[in-house]
Amino acid sequence: MEHVMEQIINGLQLGFMYALIALGYTMVYGVVQLINFAHGDVFMVGAFVGYFGFAVWGLPLPLAIVNAMVICAILGMVIEKIAYRPLRYAPKIAALISALGVSLFLEYFSSLKFVFGPDYRVVPRPIHEVHWHILGIPITNIQVMVIVVVLVMLLLLQLLIYRTRIGMAMRTVAVDHNAARLMGVNVDNTISLTFAIGSAFAALGGVLYAIAYPQIQPFMGIMPGLKAFTAAVLGGIGIIPGAVIGALIMGQVETLTAAFISSQLRDAIAFAILILVLLIRPTGILGRSQTEKV
């Protein structure tokens, strides 16, 4: 029983990290109806910048995290401006190909010797891992940190979108660019901001991921990226609570599969979910009852 609880906590941690990435997919999809396939690579850059922050430059962990988030926010805005904005009102396939191009560029550019280099790096733990039993549930301090940080970020995001002027503008851009323009909304800036927030969340996910699974390399964003994308589709692409729900399910499915069925099956099952959702309910779990996006 304790083993099951432990796996569920592991799955929760993984799910929350997927949620951080899935939010970026879903927010960007909400405002520009584009799957930003470079998003997993922004997560990778976040992991590296975070690692350099606390392991190489000796920054305190919170500062290293904020630094990675800011750099990735800028990266996200640059990607949008260069690779997506010129194609915004072109056929969707053009932007999709551009997204794949950006993704490959980030992976191979990062692999260069003078950038991050092609090899695995082992990430030293910035905090000492401590095992606790809370209400009889085995949990580590790192897991608690991940879960608390992500919950706080989700709450902040919710407040931003539903309680601020800029959040309201984002919700209108998600419906209709021209109608938003007629209200005085600067659509370009709003889309930029959406990319910035999504990328900062991915960066946070990257740093936490590197702390929890302490090994990083330039292609590390592919798998979590695809699984978070699956999570976003599972929850209903474009729907923020959907991304979180989808990510939590993905985290559990993957962890429990690895623990109780076969660790070789975990990825296969994750993507089988993607195919099944697309076949059976392409709008995702929350897709029909709710039309809310951003």
Next chain:
Amino acid sequence: MILEVKELEVYYGAIRALQGISFQVNEGEIVTLIGANGAGKSTTMRTVSGLLQPRKGEVVFQGRRINRIPAHKIVRLGISHVPEGRQIFPNLTVTENLLMGAYTRRDRAGIKQSLEEVMDRFPRLRERAKQLAGTLSGGEQQMVAMGRGLMSKPKLLILDEPSMGLSPLLVEEIFNIIKTINLQGTTILLVEQNAFMALQVAHQAYVLETGRIVLSGPAREVQANPQIRSAYLGEVQMVS
């Protein structure tokens, strides 16, 4: 003169939708643009509010050339465009939709007062303030669209087919509201399929045919024109 449109040519790709249109709107008036489907009325409105860029010609608002200014900045100059088909935000509540209309404003107290004024003008919106706008009836959605358009306190209000799809009773109501808004000092540029009603409330009228203005003058004269009577008013007169 608050708005002057000169020799406007607008293209969609290779299609020339406006073939050199000129018209003026005097301050305090209601000016209407009438014409058949596809004549170019909405295209004209979208060019004035900055959603489309003309290839030739210009738009002058209060003495300033605005046709190079992006739409989101034109709102700040005092032009509010209530688009065809309403285009309200279905995922926002009625109140949020109205607040979006005041997006360019920063005076909290003033916004609150405008919100009250709009709710007074459209009492049905007050009852539904917290409801998602997408769940409203067509008529209520039109009220949201007009109310939202008023929230920026525009000097020029552009209404593109406000009576579309409404019951005769509601059409009457909407036109009364248009008249009142105008009497309270807002200049109105009105596009209508319902030429009969539009010519009743307007001071000046322009008739558009395939991207050209074919007739213009005081609304009363246009209304009396025999060609207009048969082309645009015949059907409407029979039912009324």
